[in-house]
Amino acid sequence: MLSKFAYYKPESLEEALSYLEKNPRTRILAGGTDIMLLLRRNVEICEHLLNIKGIPEANTMSYTPNEGLFIGAAITVNEICEDVGIRKRYPSLSGAADNLASYQIRNRATVVGNICNASPGADLAAPLLVYDAKVHIASTEGNRIVEINEFFAGVKKTVLKENEIVTGVFIPDVELGDNSVYLRKSRIKGHDLCNVGLALRLTPEKRLLMAIAAVSTTPLRLTELEKSVEGKEITPELADWIVEEIKKYMNPRPNSVRSSAEYRYHIAGVLIKRGLKKLLEKEAN
Amino acid sequence: MCNHNRKKDCFEYVDSQLPRVPLELVVNGEKVYELIDPTMTLLDFLRNNLKLFGTKEGCGEGECGACTVIMNNKTVNSCLVLAVEAQEADILTIEGLSKGGELSILQQEFIKHDALQCGFCTPGMLMSARALLDRNPDPTVEKIKEGISGNFCRCTGYQSVIDAVLSAAKREREELR
Ligand SMILES: Cc1cc2nc3c(=O)[nH]c(=O)nc-3n(C[C@H](O)[C@H](O)[C@H](O)COP(=O)(O)OP(=O)(O)OC[C@H]3O[C@@H](n4cnc5c(N)ncnc54)[C@H](O)[C@@H]3O)c2cc1C
Ligand code: FES
Ligand code: FES
Numbered sequence: 001m002l003s004k005f006a007y008y009k010p011e012s013l014e015e016a017l018s019y020l021e022k023n024p025r026t027r028i029l030a031g032g033t034d035i036m037l038l039l040r041r042n043v044e045i046c047e048h049l050l051n052i053k054g055i056p057e058a059n060t061m062s063y064t065p066n067e068g069l070f071i072g073a074a075i076t077v078n079e080i081c082e083d084v085g086i087r088k089r090y091p092s093l094s095g096a097a098d099n100l101a102s103y104q105i106r107n108r109a110t111v112v113g114n115i116c117n118a119s120p121g122a123d124l125a126a127p128l129l130v131y132d133a134k135v136h137i138a139s140t141e142g143n144r145i146v147e148i149n150e151f152f153a154g155v156k157k158t159v160l161k162e163n164e165i166v167t168g169v170f171i172p173d174v175e176l177g178d179n180s181v182y183l184r185k186s187r188i189k190g191h192d193l194c195n196v197g198l199a200l201r202l203t204p205e206k207r208l209l210m211a212i213a214a215v216s217t218t219p220l221r222l223t224e225l226e227k228s229v230e231g232k233e234i235t236p237e238l239a240d241w242i243v244e245e246i247k248k249y250m251n252p253r254p255n256s257v258r259s260s261a262e263y264r265y266h267i268a269g270v271l272i273k274r275g276l277k278k279l280l281e282k283e284a285n
Numbered sequence: 286m287c288n289h290n291r292k293k294d295c296f297e298y299v300d301s302q303l304p305r306v307p308l309e310l311v312v313n314g315e316k317v318y319e320l321i322d323p324t325m326t327l328l329d330f331l332r333n334n335l336k337l338f339g340t341k342e343g344c345g346e347g348e349c350g351a352c353t354v355i356m357n358n359k360t361v362n363s364c365l366v367l368a369v370e371a372q373e374a375d376i377l378t379i380e381g382l383s384k385g386g387e388l389s390i391l392q393q394e395f396i397k398h399d400a401l402q403c404g405f406c407t408p409g410m411l412m413s414a415r416a417l418l419d420r421n422p423d424p425t426v427e428k429i430k431e432g433i434s435g436n437f438c439r440c441t442g443y444q445s446v447i448d449a450v451l452s453a454a455k456r457e458r459e460e461l462r
Contacts, residue, residue: 003324004301004302004303004324005323005324006303006323007306007323007324007367007369009369009372029367032365032366032367032370033347033362033365036326036347036364036365036366036367037346037347037365039324040345040346049367051370053370101347101435102350102434102435102436103360103413103431103432103433103434103435104350104353104360104361104362104413104435105347105362105365105435107359107360107361108361108362108365108366
């Protein structure tokens with residue numbers, strides 16, 4: 001490691017926040033599956049590394065009926081995979097979690113770290129977007145809540161300030177009959193960032209919600225597209241129409257390591273059709 | 286990326302020269318206490334300080350799984366964990382699988398099924414398989430694939446590994462219970 005950092009693991013949120021306030025050039029360490037790579041490659045140099053895994057709030061995951069689910073900042077991706085309640089209520093979140101990296105990475109990687117890292121292809125972003133998740137943020141100045149749709153600010157950028165810590169994400173509860181799917185395409189099955197990640201959600205009132213990752217500078221919630229299909233029945237014709245429309249919102253890099261832009265446009269279309277079909281099948285059951 | 290002339294300069298363990306910090310943990314059942322460099326990874330600590338060379342470094346970036354060890358009953362990529370994060374942890378490495386000079390059932394089955402050729406992935410593969418059998422003594426092929434999803438093997442094609450795990454699971458259920 002080339003970064004020379006002081007390491008600190010506080011046992012309370014207050015201690016963590018005041019350490020952050022007092023020490024500029026501090027980076028937060030959760031599961032480390034993103035930041036350790038940056039430190040090692042010397043892309044990121046920090047003076048302080050603040051391990052948040054000892055903070056009690058960060059270690060809580062709690063579901064309150066009619067309110068929703070709080071996922072603390074130290075909760076790992078595998079903890080999401082193993083939770084049967086989440087699989088029932090928020091299937092696209094479990095689906096995305098199942099597909100993130102490998103088993104051992106999922107033992108360390110956190111849900112909150114995935115969104116704070118703000119990779120355009122972050123797998124958990126799309127499901128959190130279709131559920132209108134709220135990002136809970138704390139600093140010595142107080143707490144604030146940011147809608148996940150306003151959290152991402154660019155490639156690897158969020159609206160977080162230097163003195164802020166995300167304590168967790170909150171996902172509002174769903175009604176009976178709410179359903180969602182997550183589909184992704186990567187070069188190999190699992191263990192690779194996706195070329196396209198797509199979350200589709202259908203509410204009991206038949207509202208279709210859509211979010212897509214890895215096709216622009218940030219994961220995208222497709223609010224406008226959702227409005228234009230509101231009240232329409234999901235038919236193969238509508239699916240074809242969405243496949244064309246969605247391209248307007250995509251802005252993939254011309255040639256990334258993972259794929260060409262043309263390929264991403266094509267795959268987005270394939271996933272849309274597949275996803276809508278799956279949602280309808282689920283509804284029929 | 287880095288500005289170094291040789292990749293080695295960037296990726297090899299470099300002592301940060303920072304003040305040492307105390308680390309106390311259990312490795313393969315034995316208590317260990319050392320003063321360590323706060324920036325070193327668990328992998329570097331196991332290999333450089335404890336001279337446990339069974340755990341391998343392949344990529345150093347979480348991709349290959351050669352560095353897999355069991356930390357508090359869960360597999361981790363030791364290249365992505367700081368040694369200081371293992372404070373008070375219980376670590377099991379490949380050196381801890383055999384007992385009294387006798388290979389464990391899992392290791393015996395790897396040999397029997399030719400589940401290794403060059404052997405570089407094997408310590409990590411065995412740790413993933415060990416953790417899997419600990420949480421699920423009767424795994425399906427699908428579960429085995431999931432359990433070793435983070436362990437790359439360039440030699441075996443995985444089938445013999447899966448066969449070895451299946452047969453070790455059966456033997457452990459019969460012989461250890
Ligand atoms: C081999 C490999 C494969 C991978 N595959 C995938 C994949 O398929 N899909 C995918 O989406 N990702 C993948 N990743 C990336 C990574 O595993 C995930 O993004 C993971 O969820 C990050 O979580 P973490 O807890 O490890 O984050 P860390 O590395 O601990 O943190 C990530 C970033 O977020 C910041 N941060 C973390 N927690 C907080 C907080 N509470 N408040 C403020 N800032 C915070 C950190 O400072 C850092 O900048 C992969 C990584 C590896 C090494
Ligand atoms: S050396 Fe750790 S995963 Fe490759
Ligand atoms: S035996 Fe050679 S890499 Fe697995």
